[in-house]
Amino acid sequence: MRILKFITVLASVICINVAFSQEDADTLISLPSVEIIDQQGRTYSVHSLERVDLELLPASDIGGAMRSIPNVSGIRKGGAVSDPVVRGFKYSQLNVQLNNGQKIEGGCPNRMDPATAHIDLDDIRSLEVIKGPFALRYGPNFGGVINMKTIRPVPQKEFKLNVGAMMGYESNWNGFKNRLSLDGGNDKVFFSLSGNLKKYGNYQDGNDNEVKSGFQKYNYTAQLGFSPFQNNYLILSYDQSYGRNVLFPSLPMDEREDDTKLFSVDYKATKISDIFSAFNAKLYLSDVSHVMDNKNRSFSDTVVAVSDIQARNYGFRLDGEFDLGLNRLVFGTDYEHILKDGTRTKTKILEPSMPSISEKLWNDAEIQNNGLFVLYSRGFGNFLLDAAVRLDFNRANSGELKLEKMGQEVYSNTDVKSSFTNFSASAGGKYRFSSKFSLSFSLGRGVRSPDMNERYIILLPIGYDNYDYLGNPKLEPEANNEADLKAILDFPEAGIIEGGIFFSYVTNFITGKLVPESVARPQTKGVYGVKQFYNEDYVFLKGFELIYESPMNKSWGARARAAYTRGVNPETTKYIIENGEVTGSEVVKNDPLPEIPPIEGTVEVFYRFSNGRFVPNLNLRMVAAQNNISESYMEDKTPGFVLLNFNLMYQFNSYLKLTAGVSNIFDKAYYEHLNRRIIGGKGNLYEPGRIFYLNLYFNI
């Protein structure tokens, strides 16, 4: 039936192509790739996925799409969202932002809605990943920056109106996606309006087992730009997005309703004077209303739990760029204020009076961060120097952390205030030995203050392991001291090879430690106990990335990439579990950090027919077994797998483009190491089996 639908859609495409057959236009087609952005005066690694790359992927979310960047993976708990992991760093160790500075705080303590979940993949113009603590311009940066750049309106020389539309279908989970956009304007006033709708059902894995992974999301965006004077631009942007019935089989709850509003004002002035080259300002507000419940879980037969969380961020960023001969300086400041409040209501539906109790998940918690930064770069012939310093003033507060059960106090903590001054710095150099070979070396220290969960969570099972977690308002900031070495070989006839290694020494590492029941008793059925966040002395991570891209000027093409990360905790505690209870503990030396993906490699080959109007692409992804697993987190080994994928792009004319493909051609049953286990002892969360997909892009 699904194949029939696929054939029907394909037939429709052919019919539409007949309608457009009289149209013919020269079109330059950008080729998909993980772009190596090294020629922009940066000494550190920046990788990006552009719109053309994203259009070829069968991904429905940003985190899923980012898995094609080397050493970027994702923690998956359902079908709709993959929470990014970059070189083993995750959650608030990564600075995830929208359009150069807008932050979004998700509602769910179990991260069913990380920042990436609030942006539609089809609104994305470019996904930029800056690895390491080197880009200090974008807020506190511990392990890397993920910058989600959306499609923005641009000034036009003459008045212009453009209508775009997209229709997509994915077999297996019967996924439909649609997009409609209208943009235009002139050189003074320009605008864009767009809307997206995605509706996906449950998918089947390679064993033909159904995975409860369905979701529905839709959003609209309105943007209005002004350019009253030459080189001055102001853009107002408003986005409202909705998630409905987003299923997470690996979590105790599903997302029932998520309503998110994103508002921003961006101002940019360039060429202000001979010295003052640019001024950027951004003001934003992100508002998330998140409702989730356990109504699809078997335990809702006795207790129905509904959580309603409000999360809000607002802030600004200002910076000025100065060119002083060969010296380039950037001065800036930013501010972020996060507010979070939420309640869980439990209704005992088997008792005759159906009593309800409410518990605070967050009690008017807030975190404020003020930052000051200075960037400096200078070229000395073939040598480029790049340095940055950053100072952050971080303050946090909350209402009393309190949990009561049947009138009895389970936990209480009124000592909830904290403030820190964090210093981050980085310096790097790149030496171009010849036109074919350059070498970069960067050193950086990025410091981050603890996040909302780590400071204020009240007894919820939010970790990888089977414990309730308790926040610790007195946690110290965590610091990443990292060294990166990168080499680029560029041969016009053979292609580009980029290779890099990194080493991170993380001090004050934030993790969990078992606390006795006299401090806090577990509140979730089946957990082994309560872990409270604390600072461990240090851990380290190391790894490499290797990328090859064939020359762009040939019809044939190939790409290859490989990546590996290993994280080690030199000394940690493993708790011994017997009959579901902690009965003892032992010290584990050199325990691998949990949730680190195994080594993997991808090889792609493609051919550009008709000057690149038709490009088929064959992709082989090889992922090794992960046997370096954390004993202290009771992690399981994961088998390796090999996937064969195929996609193609065909540009019919300047109005119509098609992308299509088959992912997991051999219908392999597999799961990524970072996929969480399904709640209720049903085993691993398998990835989708074979998917046929087709996307049509119209542009008038």
Next chain:
Amino acid sequence: MKRIILILPLIFILFSCQKEKEKKVSYLITKSVSGFDVNYRTVNGEFQKENVVTASAQDRWEYDFIAEEGDIVFVSAIYKDITSAITVQIIIDGKVYKQGSSSQDTVRYVTVSGTVPYE
């Protein structure tokens, strides 16, 4: 013009709204020979208590309403006649979703509850 005509169906697809899934819910109580007290959750989410008198085990009490997926459904009943029995059912779209019963038990409430399942 031809292009605009071709793109119009897309606009309709994009903005076609889907109505929330609604289900017909019935609370049904049977087999009580003389009567019972019932407490149930109404269509408005409020709790309603009633004393129902029956003449024979063939009499039935029923409350019907339209609910949305995820709504809590709840009905609880108890009887005072030790010779009686009771069967309490929640029926969703014509199919028994949950049921409970007791016989010669005047102490324990028969409570049947849940959430209207999502498709």
